[in-house]
Amino acid sequence: MLNTLKPQPADKILELMALYREDPRDTKIDLGVGVYKDASGNTPIMRAVKAAEKQLWANETTKSYTALSGDPAFGAAMKSLVLAGSVDHARVGAIATPGGTGAIRQAFELMKLANPEGTVWTSNPTWPNHLSILKFMGMNNKEYAYFDAATCTVDFDAMMDSLKGVQAGDMVLLHGCCHNPTGANLTLDQFGAVADLLVEKGAIALVDIAYQGFGDGLEEDAAATRLLATKLPEMLIAASCSKNFGIYRERAGCLMAMSETAENTAVTQGTLNFLNRQNYSFPPDHGARLVTMILNDEVLKADWMAELEEVRLGMLGLRTQLAEELRKQTNSDRFDFVAQHRGMFSRIGATPEEVMQIRKDFGIYMVGDSRLNIAGLNADTVPLLATAVAKTCK
Numbered sequence: 001m002l003n004t005l006k007p008q009p010a011d012k013i014l015e016l017m018a019l020y021r022e023d024p025r026d027t028k029i030d031l032g033v034g035v036y037k038d039a040s041g042n043t044p045i046m047r048a049v050k051a052a053e054k055q056l057w058a059n060e061t062t063k064s065y066t067a068l069s070g071d072p073a074f075g076a077a078m079k080s081l082v083l084a085g086s087v088d089h090a091r092v093g094a095i096a097t098p099g100g101t102g103a104i105r106q107a108f109e110l111m112k113l114a115n116p117e118g119t120v121w122t123s124n125p126t127w128p129n130h131l132s133i134l135k136f137m138g139m140n141n142k143e144y145a146y147f148d149a150a151t152c153t154v155d156f157d158a159m160m161d162s163l164k165g166v167q168a169g170d171m172v173l174l175h176g177c178c179h180n181p182t183g184a185n186l187t188l189d190q191f192g193a194v195a196d197l198l199v200e201k202g203a204i205a206l207v208d209i210a211y212q213g214f215g216d217g218l219e220e221d222a223a224a225t226r227l228l229a230t231k232l233p234e235m236l237i238a239a240s241c242s243k244n245f246g247i248y249r250e251r252a253g254c255l256m257a258m259s260e261t262a263e264n265t266a267v268t269q270g271t272l273n274f275l276n277r278q279n280y281s282f283p284p285d286h287g288a289r290l291v292t293m294i295l296n297d298e299v300l301k302a303d304w305m306a307e308l309e310e311v312r313l314g315m316l317g318l319r320t321q322l323a324e325e326l327r328k329q330t331n332s333d334r335f336d337f338v339a340q341h342r343g344m345f346s347r348i349g350a351t352p353e354e355v356m357q358i359r360k361d362f363g364i365y366m367v368g369d370s371r372l373n374i375a376g377l378n379a380d381t382v383p384l385l386a387t388a389v390a391k392t393c394k
């Protein structure tokens with residue numbers, strides 16, 4: 001059997017990690033994979049995570065199974081973090097998943113169960129793994145217009161125009177904040193207009209919220225998701241704890257499913273549990289438990305929020321510096337959008353050839369679509385990137 005296998009296409013983002021590692025130049029700069037790095041290039045373990053791990057080590061008495069949903073306390077804590085008081089939590093089922101990607105996968109599985117012929121609509125562009133998973137699962141996928149490559153901002157009119165094609169029972173995948181890969185986001189009013197359209201069409205929203213706290217703040221970044229929750233009868237939310245808790249390798253994520261009424265929640269929750277059982281049985285617990293401990297402990301939570309805010313402000317500072325440096329070096333306002341974008345990423349509008357040229361000439365690694373990870377920069381490397389862009393981009 002194994003000799004019938006064909007090589008699979010490499011994931012563009014993960015492939016870039018390997019290319020970077022192999023580059024012998026010590027001046028190289030990694031702006032590829034979406035992992036936060038501090039000014040010295042480390043991905044630190046957050047203070048509250050370390051403290052929670054210490055408490056857990058001292059107090060945990062068993063490693064026996066939890067529940068198929070994961071510990072219900074995790075689901076409750078995530079509902080509070082993401083949805084706050086926007087909706088009656090009794091309407092929302094939740095399962096722990098292996099990372100945000102696990103939540104996305106389970107959301108698609110749910111769609112496959114409920115409406116296998118339906119179409120999942122994704123923004124053009126979106127995180128490439130959304131498309132890859134949909135293709136692998138054999139699901140129908142259509143793109144809606146999103147990014148205006150000329151201005152590097154959202155083309156909202158084009159987006160609404162393409163969403164006119166959405167049919168009842170379709171799923172529309174929205175990035176709750178910090179759009180990946182572009183960094184260009186809808187305003188709250190625009191999210192409201194999208195919600196109205198989805199209600200009119202009878203479509204379900206799947207909100208991918210992988211970077212809460214990396215854009216405008218923990219509450220601000222959840223505002224769109226909360227608004228959608230107040231307007232839509234049903235929706236799904238795939239949340240990741242990888243980035244905002246810095247626990248990438250622990251694989252902690254959560255799929256939330258908001259039903260029309262609290263009476264429907266039992267069946268929704270049962271279906272989510274069933275999907276966990278079919279795909280991997282019990283979800284990972286360690287990362288989810290740390291998150292639960294932090295969110296339920298005032299002192300740990302305050303420290304986590306303070307550190308997350310430092311991270312966010314650091315990235316915002318780098319954005320401002322980069323926009324200013326590009327203004328200086330290109331003698332134009334062409335790249336001012338970098339300061340307006342939010343989250344870890346900006347798509348800066350270089351062609352694939354220019355991206356390759358920058359890699360070759362300057363050892364600066366960004367994804368082929370010109371997505372760069374702001375957190376891969378520091379105050380010293382911002383001018384180097386600006387020089388590379390100014391010298392290479394037409």
Ligand code: LMR
Nearest residue numbers: 013032033034035127180
């Ligand atoms: C990214 O977009 O770089 C991150 O979400 C990491 C990944 O798994 O691709």
